[in-house]
Amino acid sequence: MSHVIQNPVLKGFNPDPSIIRVEDDYYIATSTFEWFPGVQIHHSRDLVNWRLVGHALTRTSQINMMGMDNSEGVYAPALTYADDKFWLCFSNVHSCRGGNWMATPSFVVTAERPEGPWSDPVSIGNYGFDPSLFHDDDGKKYMLNMIWDGRLNKNFFGGIVLQEFDPKLGKLVGEPKNIFAGTHLGCTEGPQMLKKDGYYYLITAEGGTERNHAVTVCRAQNIWGPYEVHPDNPILTSRFQEDVELSRAGHGFLVETQQGEWYLSHLCGRRIPNPEGYQFIPKYDNGFSILGRETALQKAHWQDGWPYVTTGKTPLVTVEAPELTPCPWPPMMMNDDFSQTELNSVYQTLREPACNSWLSLTERPGFLRLKGRHYLSSRYEQSLVARRFQSHYATAQTAVTFTPSTPYEMAGLCAYYARNGHYFLKMSADDAGQRVLQVVGNINDVYGEYSQEVAIGDADTVHMRLELDYQWYRFSYSLDGTQWHPIGPQLNSTPLSDEGGPDIFRFTGSFAALFAADVRGLKQPADFAYFNYSEK
Numbered sequence: 001m002s003h004v005i006q007n008p009v010l011k012g013f014n015p016d017p018s019i020i021r022v023e024d025d026y027y028i029a030t031s032t033f034e035w036f037p038g039v040q041i042h043h044s045r046d047l048v049n050w051r052l053v054g055h056a057l058t059r060t061s062q063i064n065m066m067g068m069d070n071s072e073g074v075y076a077p078a079l080t081y082a083d084d085k086f087w088l089c090f091s092n093v094h095s096c097r098g099g100n101w102m103a104t105p106s107f108v109v110t111a112e113r114p115e116g117p118w119s120d121p122v123s124i125g126n127y128g129f130d131p132s133l134f135h136d137d138d139g140k141k142y143m144l145n146m147i148w149d150g151r152l153n154k155n156f157f158g159g160i161v162l163q164e165f166d167p168k169l170g171k172l173v174g175e176p177k178n179i180f181a182g183t184h185l186g187c188t189e190g191p192q193m194l195k196k197d198g199y200y201y202l203i204t205a206e207g208g209t210e211r212n213h214a215v216t217v218c219r220a221q222n223i224w225g226p227y228e229v230h231p232d233n234p235i236l237t238s239r240f241q242e243d244v245e246l247s248r249a250g251h252g253f254l255v256e257t258q259q260g261e262w263y264l265s266h267l268c269g270r271r272i273p274n275p276e277g278y279q280f281i282p283k284y285d286n287g288f289s290i291l292g293r294e295t296a297l298q299k300a301h302w303q304d305g306w307p308y309v310t311t312g313k314t315p316l317v318t319v320e321a322p323e324l325t326p327c328p329w330p331p332m333m334m335n336d337d338f339s340q341t342e343l344n345s346v347y348q349t350l351r352e353p354a355c356n357s358w359l360s361l362t363e364r365p366g367f368l369r370l371k372g373r374h375y376l377s378s379r380y381e382q383s384l385v386a387r388r389f390q391s392h393y394a395t396a397q398t399a400v401t402f403t404p405s406t407p408y409e410m411a412g413l414c415a416y417y418a419r420n421g422h423y424f425l426k427m428s429a430d431d432a433g434q435r436v437l438q439v440v441g442n443i444n445d446v447y448g449e450y451s452q453e454v455a456i457g458d459a460d461t462v463h464m465r466l467e468l469d470y471q472w473y474r475f476s477y478s479l480d481g482t483q484w485h486p487i488g489p490q491l492n493s494t495p496l497s498d499e500g501g502p503d504i505f506r507f508t509g510s511f512a513a514l515f516a517a518d519v520r521g522l523k524q525p526a527d528f529a530y531f532n533y534s535e536k
Contacts, residue, residue: 003326005048005297005319007246008268012388013292013509014040015209016076018132018192019255019265022086026255027114028265028295029056029079029088033508035348035386038063038074039090041114045327047263047297052332052345054115056088058353061120062109065351067379068094070418071507073351075104076190076251078132082141083167086111089124089131089143100150106131108165122170127161130205134193134223141165142223143172144191144202157182160191160204162224179225182206183233185214192253193223199305202227205251209293209507210499212239213250215266217307236266236298236309246296246315247271248289254300254307261322262300262307267293268315272392272471272494288497290468291389292509335532338368343385348511350382358383358523367401367527372409372518377419377442385531386416386513392470393536396512399463399481399529404429411516411526412437413464415473417496417508420445424515425464425475425487427456427526435459439475439488444501451488461529466512468493 010017016031026044038057042050057063057074065073077090091106106129107121124131128146135141143165147158163176180202182188190205199219207214214234218227238249252266271287299310299320311319333344341361343354358381360369373381387396402411410428423441430436436453456462456479463478472490498506512533516526 003046003048003321005321007296007315007317007319008270008294009044009048009050009297010042010295011291012294012390013511014042014295015267015293015507016190016251017253017265017267017295018077018079019253019263020079020081021255021257022081024258027079027086029077030295031076031507032057032074032348033071034065034068034073034351035508036065036351036353037348039077039088041079043114046321046324047257048321048326049328051329054345056109056111056116056118057090058116058118059120060353062118063092063121065092065094068351069379069505070420071505076130078130078192080133080135082135084112086114087133087135088118089133091129091131093129100152100156102148102150104129104148106145108133124165125163125172125176127176128189130190132192133165136223137195141167142193144193146189146191147178155186157187157189159188160202177224179220180204180218180227183216183229185212185216185234188216190251194254196302197305201254201307203253206234207237207239207250209250209267210248213237213248213267214239215250215252215264219305230306232306232308234313235307236264236313236315238268238315241314244314245270245317247287248293249296249315257322257324259323262302263322264298264300264307264309266296266298266315268296269293269498270392288494288499290493290497290500290510291392292498293507334534335530337366337530338528339366346387347385349386350384351379354385359385363525364527367529368514368531369525369527370411370514370516371523371525372411372516373521373523375517375519376414376416376422376424376515377447379419382515383517384414384416384513384515386414386511387531387533389468389510389512391535392468394468394512395532395534395536396466397464397530397532398514399461400427400514400526401461401529402427402516402524402526403460404435404524405433406520407431408519409517409524412462413466413475414511414513414515415466415468415491415493415496416511416513416515417500418506421496421500421506423450423473423475423491423496425466425477427462437462437477437487439491441491443495450491454487468510
């Protein structure tokens with residue numbers, strides 16, 4: 001029996017996949033929103049086993065996200081390869097809550113290798129938030145993007161725009177044209193294009209990136225149109241399927257293997273059931289995507305000049321793998337003793353790169369030092385280092401050495417989705433300067449204290465543990481690393497999800513995070529001895 005693809009292939013927060021093949025290598029780029037560095041790039045040789053090889057946006061000269069809110073920042077990157085180099089388009093979306101007209105500046109960067117370094121960005125317009133490049137076989141290049149239209153009585157999703165891009169001049173040239181208005185599914189976005197057998201195939205995401213998401217295909221013999229829609233549109237969706245294992249399926253693109261087999265990449269969500277009594281319950285689907293939107297693959301084929309998902313429109317968890325030599329990679333780093341002098345690539349920070357002004361792996365060798373800055377609800381200066389939850393059953397553990405003397409200094413372990421969606425086991429001090437532990441958090445802009453303060457005497461080192469058990473988070477602590485004590489109640493995981501609040505701009509995923517704050521502005525340091533992550 002041949003090996004199989006087990007979906008999702010990129011677990012945890014990895015949405016909006018853009019897939020390409022370069023000779024024997026496959027790459028997928030995914031969105032990162034407000035998390036830094038921007039755009040995760042994964043690599044495979046068999047479409048079964050994937051590894052993170054780096055990020056495209058690693059410098060503030062490439063992207064500036066300071067002050068951005070939840071789920072702003074890097075939207076829907078599109079990866080291509082031409083002229084012996086990689087091209088990556090992305091948008092840096094902000095002012096989402098500023099009314100109908102939000103800022104969507106879009107850019108392209110290039111690199112000789114997917115690991116980088118990637119160039120500084122070149123502007124490719126501000127039409128919308130899902131730009132891509134198409135490299136035609138006559139040497140011309142075209143920018144595609146969705147159009148965001150903020151006028152009253154207009155569809156925000158105004159169609160797909162096409163315009164020629166001159167790489168020598170580094171700018172768009174000629175007149176733009178709206179080439180596709182979308183279908184009845186609405187919310188037309190995520191355009192990517194391929195050319196096959198004399199046709200231009202425009203593949204878009206439609207239906208919105210929630211329960212009605214879908215992959216739509218249309219084609220034309222001239223790149224400028226007119227485009228005809230797939231006769232059995234959409235080709236992939238979880239729409240109206242409450243029991244499907246992979247919900248929210250959409251935002252896809254096609255790739256051909258060396259042997260002529262075809263696969264469709266797409267985003268999806270693995271849901272947990274609605275908790276009883278939770279007020280933000282979707283109308284017809286069956287749960288909450290606490291891990292965020294993930295990446296999956298489906299087998300595809302061509303029939304009568306159109307692509308189809310071979311097993312039907314419903315995404316499957318287990319998919320027939322291509323006839324490629326299996327290529328497993330070493331496992332991802334799970335236990336970190338901070339013996340290196342640079343952060344491992346599994347970690348991300350909020351809005352800005354790790355900088356020795358607030359983070360150090362050398363000031364105290366063998367420890368990660370975080371110098372406290374703003375509190376978790378701020379959109380600026382977060383001294384936070386996080387890694388994705390990639391399973392519904394997982395444990396994160398650390399030990400923090402900290403000497404707080406006021407309630408304004410705190411450090412510890414977080415379950416983090418957003419500045420208004422997190423839980424935090426903190427080591428701090430009371431008004432008398434006595435060291436205490438407490439579980440606090442913020443759910444939909446309401447600050448909560450979920451446990452009483454627990455006095456720990458003169459202890460300056462505390463081991464902390466965070467367990468995710470499907471619907472519940474649980475915190476515990478130990479003063480000796482052996483005897484563990486629960487602290488606070490079990491905490492509902494579903495508010496830390498895309499569907500977990502009334503805010504429609506929720507597009508990321510849940511993280512386990514190390515964090516330090518000093519709201520006095522004095523940068524009191526906290527030293528973390530290790531950060532271990534495991535899955536059941």
